[in-house]
Amino acid sequence: MSVPAVEYAIQTLLRMSMDKFLLCNIDVLMEYEGAIQRLADAIPTTSWNPFCLKTCLSLYTGIKAQTIRANALLCLPTSNRRIHDLRRRLAVVFLFNDTALARHSPEDVVTVTGIADLLSGDAFAINLKTDFAELKASIILLDIAVDDGSVVALFHDREDEKAFNDAVDELAAKLREIWRKINDSGMKLARTEAKSVVEWVQQRLSNTVRTRRKAKKSVFDLPDEAENPFLPRQQDYMKKFLHKQPKSLAAEDDCIVVASE
Incomplete structure (x- = not known):
């Protein structure tokens, strides 16, 4: 297959994966994962960044609902380096509404602090107009974008490590505040699901993205x-x-x- 044909095939598979059917059928999902990994590995290294930009631009302009976008990313495997990279680039573009960010790897253009700043925007506001299905999808995209916090090398010193952990703590604290504001006392499944996802991501940040777990405070503090x-x-x-x-x-x-x- 030619490079343009491979790129078109991947983009077609990504659009197909926006249907929930794929997530609900494990046999089809496994075949999908194998196919998209083989196609991604066939793209030349020099063509990877331009391909990611075109793919992110296509999906961003064609689909606006975060719930549908999140479906596609949840179908992408993280075991393959290239697919993992494409998955994060798509999440970053969907979160920041900026297709230019797809030109480079997420660790080169996005920080934990930058993602934390997003939580002060309207997309994450809790009020009478909040679409909790969209909120849940946005939190999933945030989790994918953060990944491991982009820690790809050792810190230069303890101050760098502390600054990173402080940024993670700030992001976790903002998620915890969103969690507190969601009232799921009624029989409203969308609210309950959104609140559960917020809590899960907040716990993952505190326990796995941080370079070391925070010391548990004693009852005498x-x-x-x-x-x-x-x-x-x-x-x-x-x-x-x-x-x-x-x-x-x-x-x-x-x-x-x-x-x-």
Whole structure:
């Protein structure tokens, strides 16, 4: 096959994968994954960046709903280096609404801080007009774009590592705030699903994207330093326990004191 034919075949498969049928049929999905990986590997290295730009531009202009876009990305395997790269480029373009970002690898054009800034926009606002299916899809795209945080080399020093972890913490905190604002107490499945996805991504950031897990705060830490919502309750319990006066043996009516010789 010629390079243009391979590129057209991949773009056609990507459009086909926007149908939920593919995600629901494991046999077809496996065949799809194998086919798109073989096609991607057939593209010359010099043609990869231009191909990614054309593909991202085609899908971005043709489909506007994030829910449909997310379906296509969820069908792409992450085990293949090229497909993984294309998957992230598409997610970045869909999130930032900027096809020019597809010209380069995501780690060269996007940072965790930049993605965190997106959460202050209208697409992630929680109000009476929020489309929770679209919100869920946008969070999935965000998760794909972040990936491992683009940590591709060792940090120059501890300050660089700390700055990265601080950026991850900021992103996780903004997701946690979105989670808190979603009221899923009613029988509204879209809200519940969106809230679950937000929580899952927030936990993944804190536990796997961070270079090291945050030290768990003890129940004796200061209240204003507590991040866990259950810590204040634990602190109150421990204070009451430690200040509880033991009962005197003399006060026990049914207590028998045996003198030792």
